[in-house]
Amino acid sequence: MSSKKSKKIKNVIIITGIVLVLGILIYQINEEGYFAGQFGEDYQTHGPLTIDKSKYLLGQAVYAWMTLHPLEDGNVTFYLPNGDQYFSMNFNGSLDPDPKFYFRVNLEEIREICVKEDVIGTWTVVITGKTLTEDQKNLTTVPKEFTFQYVDKILPDLEDRWNANVCRDGLEAPPLSIFNPGVTP
Secondary structure, three states, rough: HHHHHHHHHHHHHHHHHHHHHHHHHHHHHHHHHHOOOOOOOEEEEEEEEEEOOOOEOOOEEEEEEEEEOOOOEEEEEEEEEOEEEEEEEEOOOOOOOOHHHHHHHEEOOEEEEEEEEHEEEEEEEEEEEEEEEOOOEEOOOOOEEEEEEEEEEEEOHHHHHOOOOHHHHHOOOOOOOOEEEOOOO
């Protein structure tokens, strides 16, 4: 009799463990997988510049890198949907042939990026200076321009940060929490 009771207890523990593991997996897929996989890597290359996506969620960083010829020298500038400059970087292929950089948009009163609607929309990237032509045989000073988008969806756990109005409230957005300090941004 105690043998049957032991087997029942053992089976209940195993079933409980399986249900718990499945529950955790389903939770992680719903919380992270839905958003993280929604706009996967979709590399956009224009001239010497590559960015990792064509669409971003609020809270996602824009990762970029350049592959430069030693004679390429200029500037890459990212503009908000309203046309204001957000980020700019000089490049020089003879000094650094493969610069890498990223930026993460944030609500900031000093830049007058007050609400998420200031970020949502089509961003423009302009590459100026000396760059290679499309066939990569000559240099040109013709600017290269392309766009990408920030959509009206927020990464999980950042809703408070993006639903604020930092200009009206006179405060910066709440600080970004780091959930896993071992992960590189």
